[in-house]
Amino acid sequence: MRPVARILLLGSGELGREFTIAAKRLGAYVIACDSYEKAPAMQVADDYEVLSMLDDEALAAVIEKHRPDHIVPEVEAIRTEVLLDFEDKGYSVVPSARATMLTMNRDRIRDVAANELGLVTSRFLYAETLEEMRAAVKTVGIPCVVKPVMSSSGKGQSIVTAEEAVDAAWDYAVEGMRGDRQRVIVEAFIAFDYEITLLTIRTRQGVLFCEPIGHRQELGDYRESWQPTPMSKTALAAAQDMARKVVDDLGGYGLFGVEFFVAGEQVIFSELSPRPHDTGMVTLISQNLTEFDLHARAILGLPIPHIHLNGASASAVLLADRHAEDFRIEGLAEALAPAPGVETDVRLFSKPVTRPNRRMGVALALAREGTADDARAAARAAVAKLSIVYAGEVQ
Ligand SMILES: Nc1ncnc2c1ncn2[C@@H]1O[C@H](COP(=O)(O)OP(=O)(O)O)[C@@H](O)[C@H]1O
Ligand SMILES: [Mg+2]
Known part of the structure; x- marks a missing residue:
């Protein structure tokens, strides 16, 4: 049987594993990618590839090799420029290369949400140096939350509850950031229900x-x-x-x-x-x-x-x-x-x-x-x- 679709899954964790099962039940052929062997989704997929998805050449090579109908990112840490190139060549990137690019950067998606679409967000400012961060914390107010613009699972993220804690929060953010942009978002702490x-x-x-x-x-x-x-x-x-x-x-x-x-x-x-x-x-x-x-x-x-x-x-x-x-x-x-x-x-x-x-x-x-x-x-x-x-x- 020819598969309903060939899916290249970028990221093979537990979410990718359940997605693979769901897609395969509908007749799809799934190639699961991640940086290590025997990742959860690889165990249930039709085929797999081990590569760094942050390596543009390796990522491009895998896409060329499998020529999937859909490229489905499961994680944020992907060289998203490559996805943009392949989308331009006619490949389907789920949901869109732009979505994957904007959401892997907190500042880019925040700019769209708050400034372009007018959604209600917490007060926020960006900072690229400790000096800028000190000023941002003053403007946003204490308590505030500091996050590297590129990070996930709370990495590098901390709550600043006193002015003395600003330097430590900066160091922690720099340590936890992914990618090459040294930039943090300082946002007002929301005491949500x-x-x-x-x-x-x-x-x-x-x-x-x-x-x-x-x-x-x-x-x-x-x-x-x-x-x-x-x-x-x-x-x-x-x-x-x-x-x-x-x-x-x-x-x-x-x-x-x-x-x-x-x-x-x-x-x-x-x-x-x-x-x-x-x-x-x-x-x-x-x-x-x-x-x-x-x-x-x-x-x-x-x-x-x-x-x-x-x-x-x-x-x-x-x-x-x-x-x-x-x-x-x-x-x-x-x-x-x-x-x-x-x-x-x-x-x-x-x-x-x-x-x-x-x-x-x-x-x-x-x-x-x-x-x-x-x-x-x-x-x-x-x-x-x-x-x-x-x-x-x-x-
Ligand atoms: N401005 C904020 N005010 C209060 N809590 C926050 C704020 N930002 C983040 N948090 C808490 O930290 C969690 C993780 O932050 P989030 O921005 O979703 O980062 P991640 O990308 O790591 O999921 C949130 O689900 C929330 O519980
Ligand atoms: Mg979150």
């Missing part, structure tokens, strides 16, 4: 939304996410309106994870991923179509007749705490054991090595008749049953 990811799908038939996903972040990564998050009609409408504006501006087809802070009735745009979002892993149990199914359908131009929430759901992550190559994960049976009023499930990512705070799996819970709090409690209970046992350790 809660934060959400609004999964937004841009399709040929129009823009669709999932129920908002609430989440809790710690040390730059998400710990648990749940769906739905109660929001007033006005707040939800404001978030949807901003999400629609930004995805329409970025263009192309696919699923986006649009992040907002909510304080009272005020909805503040934060950032977005032009691809499935880690907090969206809750959709692996919460919806008739997961965020990965939705991304695949949007890319392949297939219909999405309706998105249905099965009930209140949650996800909770399993993190490693050290470097190790020899380890196993125990407690699967306990995590999946029946619990009253909830259904639970687990995804283990089969990453070859652990690192401190590396995400190794996720527990999922669905409380069909219950609340998001019930689902959160169940997901937390399930993940607590899982443990990473490192070689040489006595259980």
